[in-house]
Amino acid sequence: MDRLKRRVDFLAVASGARMTSPAFVVQRRKREDDGPVRIGFTVSKKVGTATERNRVRRRLRELVKQVGALSMRPHSDYVLVGRRGALHRGFATMLDDLRLALHRLDRPSPERS
């Protein structure tokens, strides 16, 4: 599992499917190559001060680590956008949030297909 680092990649993922949770927003985009799962984090200044943004990003990163790459689709890019709720929401609850969001992204949405 690699990290997303280029601005271009972030912009590309932003146009893909998304699921919203109280603590974060998950975005996904399928790539045309055979590379591994890549994941990026976005925490804007709207969330809070630098200290708070760091904390949000670290908790999101830990969530991804515990959920693991197996529950994500191969050769896809994911972006987690942090929200202010990620600061104080219970960690176990957030884990369930993320699993649910990934599951829903996997299920093809009716209006799309």
Place this chain on the structure above:
RNA sequence: UCAGUCGGCCGGACGGCCGCUCCGGCACCGGCCGAAAGGCCGCCGGGGAGGAAAGUCCGGGCUCCAUCGACAUACGGUGCCGGAUAACAUCCGGCGGGGGCGACCCCAGGGAAAGUGCCACAGAGAACGAACCGCCUGCCUUCGCCCUUUGGGCUUCGGCAGGUAAGGGUGAAAAGGUGCGGUAAGAGCGCACCGCGUCGCCGGCAACGGCAACGGCAUGGCAAACCACACCGGGAGCAAAACCGAAUAGGGACGGCGCAGCGGCUGGUUCGCGCAAGCGAUAACACCGCGAGAUCGUGUCGGAUCUGCCGUCCGGGUAGGUUGCUUGAGGCAAUGUGCAAACAUUGUCCCAGACGAAUGGCCGUCACGCAUCGUCCGUGCAAACGGACAGUGCCCUACAGAACCCGGCUUACAGGCUGGCUGAUAUU
């Protein structure tokens, strides 16, 4: 013990599981790639946010650009004195002014007799020293009274002329202050003290202070208004900069074409003549002189650099990567010098280097704090207050996250530890 004041330090602790990043190690084992050297993952050992990392307000180092010189000007900053320092608007020690019983705190604290300007409202007056109400004198008019009378005195209302700056009132500020004398009433008019100014002497490196004499008050405030004076100052910043280097747009060499600002004709080129040396011609290239334009903050003088189009061949920049990147005006300790800021010497230590950005996530125990309920104890008639113990809940901690590095300043901060000093009270 209470109240206060000035500093210094810390800013959760311990443990478990799972990770991130940097450095070192191949002594051990395993895996992958490679012909090898070696690299990567795993492994082993070690380091990993702050006192403000923040605001980016000053001062530097470092890097690049300008390093073009002189003079002038413009712009910006600083402004009691001495010291510290790489430097500063910082720090230390003084001086002066103001506040506090005091420890101590605060000060944008140079020049207003170089000039210009401003001083709202109120008030008579806000600066070539003013006169509203007053106070006083003289004359005139008027009301009344007294005195033994063609006069004099006192008094009421008012007018004119003059003298005043005591008092009232306005204001942020009113022309030295207080007291005594003096006077028609007053006034530095005179005197004493204080303040101010000038000069002299003494002390101090200096800011300044002390003493004495003289003057008789002249010089209102604002320079965070312009200004004058003294001193200082190039610009931009690690997204600086250096190196390696794609794809697409811009420079040097060669060829051609075209245009040349003028002149020189020095070299080359080409052409003509000649056996040759050479002579003559020649527009383009190079060179020299003058000139024009652009750039170097502005002006002057000087100076430097550059100055067509097309085709073919070679070198620079962007994306990306590496370096810069952490050993430094460094920390700690001791000793010495100094009132101190600080400096010197010796010893010792190596203490984050990320780049969509590591330094963490989850859990347990404990401490601390806050809230709430219960029990017990003390005071009290009671309401209530204080203390101790245990339970539960909350925050699982305030302010806040390195981004090239230092010295400061400013701002934010739950709570805790500790030292000096001051005042009050009590006891000895």
